[in-house]
Amino acid sequence: MKVLILAAGRGERMRPLTDHTPKPLLRAGGKSLIQYLIEALVRADLRDLVVNHAYLGEQIVAALGNGRDQGVRITYSPEPEGALETGGGILRALRRLDSDPFAVVNADIWTDYPFDRLPRHLAGLAHLVLVDNPAHHSAGDFILKQGRVFAPDSDAVSGTARLTFAGISVYRHALFEGCTQTRFPLAPLLRSAMERGEVTGEYFSGRWRDIGTPERLAELDRELGRH
Secondary structure, three states: EEEOEOOOOOOOOOOHHHHHHHHHOOOOOEEEEEHHHHHHHOOOOOEEEEEEEOOOOOHHHHHHHHHHHOOOOOEEOOOOOOOHHHHHHHHHHHHHOOOOOEEEOOOOEEEEEOHHHHHHHHHHHHEEEOOOOOHOOOOOEEEOOOOHHHHHHHOOHHHOOOEEEEEEEOOOOOOOOOOOOOOOOOOHHHHHHHHHHEEEEEEEEEEEOOOOHHHHHHHHHHHOOOO
């Protein structure tokens, strides 16, 4: 199964750190965020990677190359300045993702999630990994019930607690059927698939961090430095 690593974001909340360095190359505990992710994918024997990039993307290409040094095979999906949002970025990379389904992982997370748990076959169009809500996102995103993921306003799960999307997922190409290449978010596609009961999910209780601010990066750096 191929894996798309989403690395095209500008990282506005990470400024000034991202003024000269793309967010996936920011370091904690002596390694870049994307390096931790690649190592975790290698442990799961997921070695065929596509990396999308936009802002300062040439630095990402220079740092990773073709992936041989990391034991992976990397191809790139460059995007125009300003990037294409998640939906548009995945659609642009789709021709390079010749496995169906394929996995997608955000480059700005740190986790000990075992990626070999990701399903290689889907009952529907998408599979999401959900985690407990962090302090900075206490409202959560979606609801998980009996292996299915629902939008929080769904009548089927009224009153059920929400969880946070971990930025780890698996999709089938058919989720993007009918989409045209432009800048668009992923969330509306997922919500439509949820309404049709075509999104499965799992809960992960292990270590997970969304590295969205300099403070969170510094916290991760301190935590990794203690191990």
